[in-house]
Amino acid sequence: MAAAASSSAPTTVVALLLLLGLPSRAFAAGDALDDEKVLGARPAAEVELVQTRITAYDQTGHGYQSQAGPKAGPGSETLHVLQAQGEFVMKQGENLTHRVWVPVDLVTSASADASDRYYAQPDVVSHASAQNIAAEVDYQLGVRAGPETTWTAGAGMHYEENFLSWLYTLEYQRSLAEDNATLTLSAQQALDWFDAFRLGGSRAGRTSRSTSSFNVGLSQLLSPSTLVALAYGFTLQRGELSNTWNSVPSTDGERVSEVLPRLRDRHAASVSLLQWLPWQAALELRYRFYRDDWEVTAHSFEARLRQRLFGRLVVGASYRHHTQTGVFCFTTRTPLASSYRTADSDLGPLDADSLGGSAEVTLPTRRHGTLFLTFGYDHYVRTDALRVNVATWASGLRF
Amino acid sequence: MPTFARLLLRSLLLAAGLGLGVALGGCAVVPQNRRAHFADPLMRDSDDALDAHRKRKLYTTREAAAGGDGKRAGGGCSCQ
Numbered sequence: 001m002a003a004a005a006s007s008s009a010p011t012t013v014v015a016l017l018l019l020l021g022l023p024s025r026a027f028a029a030g031d032a033l034d035d036e037k038v039l040g041a042r043p044a045a046e047v048e049l050v051q052t053r054i055t056a057y058d059q060t061g062h063g064y065q066s067q068a069g070p071k072a073g074p075g076s077e078t079l080h081v082l083q084a085q086g087e088f089v090m091k092q093g094e095n096l097t098h099r100v101w102v103p104v105d106l107v108t109s110a111s112a113d114a115s116d117r118y119y120a121q122p123d124v125v126s127h128a129s130a131q132n133i134a135a136e137v138d139y140q141l142g143v144r145a146g147p148e149t150t151w152t153a154g155a156g157m158h159y160e161e162n163f164l165s166w167l168y169t170l171e172y173q174r175s176l177a178e179d180n181a182t183l184t185l186s187a188q189q190a191l192d193w194f195d196a197f198r199l200g201g202s203r204a205g206r207t208s209r210s211t212s213s214f215n216v217g218l219s220q221l222l223s224p225s226t227l228v229a230l231a232y233g234f235t236l237q238r239g240e241l242s243n244t245w246n247s248v249p250s251t252d253g254e255r256v257s258e259v260l261p262r263l264r265d266r267h268a269a270s271v272s273l274l275q276w277l278p279w280q281a282a283l284e285l286r287y288r289f290y291r292d293d294w295e296v297t298a299h300s301f302e303a304r305l306r307q308r309l310f311g312r313l314v315v316g317a318s319y320r321h322h323t324q325t326g327v328f329c330f331t332t333r334t335p336l337a338s339s340y341r342t343a344d345s346d347l348g349p350l351d352a353d354s355l356g357g358s359a360e361v362t363l364p365t366r367r368h369g370t371l372f373l374t375f376g377y378d379h380y381v382r383t384d385a386l387r388v389n390v391a392t393w394a395s396g397l398r399f
Numbered sequence: 400m401p402t403f404a405r406l407l408l409r410s411l412l413l414a415a416g417l418g419l420g421v422a423l424g425g426c427a428v429v430p431q432n433r434r435a436h437f438a439d440p441l442m443r444d445s446d447d448a449l450d451a452h453r454k455r456k457l458y459t460t461r462e463a464a465a466g467g468d469g470k471r472a473g474g475g476c477s478c479q
Contacts, residue, residue, distance in 0.1 A: 053449040057457070083456070085449045103452065180429055213466060224433040227442070235466035266466045276436040290464040298464035306441050314441065324464055347463045354457075376450070380457060388461070392453055 048097075049089040051372075051396025057081040061386030063345030064332045065246040065258065072249045072333075077345065077386060082106040087396075097142035105134040105160070134160030138167065148175045162195035162203075181220045188213040197245040199257050209239035225276035235266040248334045248343040256334065258342045266292040280308040290324075296347075298324035316358040318378075323351045345384050354380045356390075369399035 059079040066075030085103040092098060108131050138156035145151055150173045158165035171186040192209040217231040239262060246258035272286035283305050290298040304318040326349040329340035356378035363371045373395045380388040436442055459465035 051447075051449065053453070055453045083453060085452065087449055099448075101448065103449075178431065211466075221429040221434070221437070224429055225436050227437065233466060266464075268464070268466055274442060276439070276442055280441070282439075282441040290466075292464075294463075296463045298462070300464070308441060322458070322462060322464070324462060327463060346461050350462075352462065374450075378454075378457070380461070382461070386461065388457065390453070390457060392450070394447075394449060 045090055045092045047088070047090050047399055049087065049396065049398050051087050051394055053085045053087075053374075053392060053394035055081075055083040055085075055390060055392040057083070057388055057390050059386065059388045061345070061382070061384070063384070063386070064249055064343035065345065067247050067255065071255060072253055074332075074345075080108045095144040097144075099138075099140040099142070099154075101136075101138040101140075101156075103136050105132075107132040107134060107160075132161045134158065134163075136165075140169070149173070164193045166191045181218060184215075184217040186213075186215045186217075188215075192239075194240075195244075196240065199245075199247055199255065201245075204244075207240040207244070209237065209241060212236045227274040229272045229274075230270070232269045233267070235268075237264045237266070238262060242342070246342065246344050248341045249332060251333055251335050256336065256341070258344065259338075259340050260329070260342060261294070261340060264292060264294055266290070282306045294347075295328040296325055298322065312362050314360045314362075316356075316360075316376075318354075318356045318358075320354040321351070322353075325349050345382075345386065348384065351383045352380065354378055365397075369397045371395070371397055 057080065059077065059081075061077040062069065062074035063077045064074045066077055068078075069075030083103060083105045085101070087102075088100045090098045136156060136158040138154060140152055140154035142150055142152045152169070152171040152173070154167075154169040156165075156167040158167065167188070167190050169186065169188045171184065173182060173184045175182050188211075190211040192211070193206060194208070196204040196207040198204050213233060213235045215231065215233040217229065219227060219229040222228055241262060241264055242258045242260045244257075247255040248258055250256045268288060268290045270286060270288040272284060275283045275285075277283055284303070286300075286302040286304075288298075288300040288302075290296070290300070300320065300322045302318065302320040304316065306314055306316040308314050327342060327347045329338070329342055330344075330348045331338075331341055332343050334341040334343075356376060358374065358376035360372060360374040363373075365371055374393070376390075376392045378388075378390040378392075380390065
């Protein structure tokens with residue numbers, strides 16, 4: 001027995017080693033069977049999103065800055081905008097994301113007229129009849145610098161009739177505490193170069209404006225169904241901060257040009273809460289506080305509810321209330337000796353309410369990702385009787 | 400208030416906010432296997448970029464309170 005036992009000991013040891021070794025060999029083989037071998041080689045570049053969106057704005061109202069009305073009274077602010085946007089997002093390898101975005105606005109407005117740039121005076125005096133086209137191209141590159149860190153850099157250019165803009169952005173994003181929180185720091189710079197107008201409509205050379213923005217944001221998971229986000233932003237503007245064609249009724253019954261300070265610093269802080277609701281819905285609440293050195297204080301509150309129906313249909317409803325004080329120099333009848341003055345209704349004291357609805361259908365395809373179709377409508381109304389109806393339609397593919 | 404004092408006060412407020420944010424970010428309260436709801440498209444914490452742009456255009460060109468939302472203020476329409 002003892003001899004048999006002693007002769008079987010090496011066999012047992014070999015068997016044990018084999019048993020111990022096989023799983024390790026299997027794991028080693030498993031290591032070799034990485035995603036690439038199982039799923040095939042990952043393409044060098046993959047499209048993540050292609051979409052287009054058309055939005056129509058239909059605005060009616062009156063403001064004292066507009067000359068499309070009585071000399072001492074408010075003029076028309078009637079405006080129609082047809083806005084087309086296209087977006088293309090592509091992932092290159094594991095760490096690079098490219099995004100190209102092109103918005104184009106077709107505008108009828110009471111502002112300067114593009115069509116008579118060289119041959120006639122701009123349409124700043126008569127009526128809201130001009131047609132302008134504004135276009136922009138933006139490119140952003142996102143670089144995943146580590147498992148928790150992403151850098152994004154972007155540049156863009158905006159063109160519309162008398163107006164050129166160059167835009168730059170840099171963003172740093174870092175996830176914290178096992179992805180429970182995300183910290184975002186960003187900076188943006190816009191340089192605007194545009195024609196200045198005299199009150200009668202003739203051009204007075206070129207002028208410029210600089211806008212620098214710095215922002216910090218933090219989102220934090222509070223529970224398996226709750227997310228809270230905090231944000232603060234500082235914006236510094238320098239240069240010609242009027243559009244130069246706005247006018248102000250004066251105490252002598254005439255109109256004079258709007259004059260605004262050449263410096264403005266703005267602060268805004270917001271808090272938002274996103275809550276999952278157990279009946280396949282999500283509720284978002286947001287409050288934003290704003291203050292600047294032109295004595296504007298504003299509060300905005302927004303609520304949004306999204307509800308999934310029948311699996312592939314998501315309907316949404318939103319409400320927003322905004323209230324603001326006017327800038328220190330807002331007036332509808334200015335003394336001629338005033339240093340600063342504006343009658344721009346956007347810069348006056350006002351309350352605004354916006355009510356909207358949306359519907360989105362998603363349809364998975366066999367080979368081309370998920371097709372989505374979205375329709376939305378918003379009605380915006382201010383206490384000074386300005387009203388805007390907005391209809392928007394989007395379609396695209398998410399891969 | 401002198402400009403320097405105002406700048407200092409703002410910087411301190413910003414630093415305090417950042418500190419609070421980082422402190423909050425240090426709390427790992429939801430393990431990864433309990434985050435299924437956050438993967439649902441309903442729980443996007445913002446609109447898609449094009450929808451956000453058209454909403455921003457609606458508000459920032461008709462109100463005096465643009466900026467400070469992590470997006471650029473200015474550029475494009477010179478109505479502000």
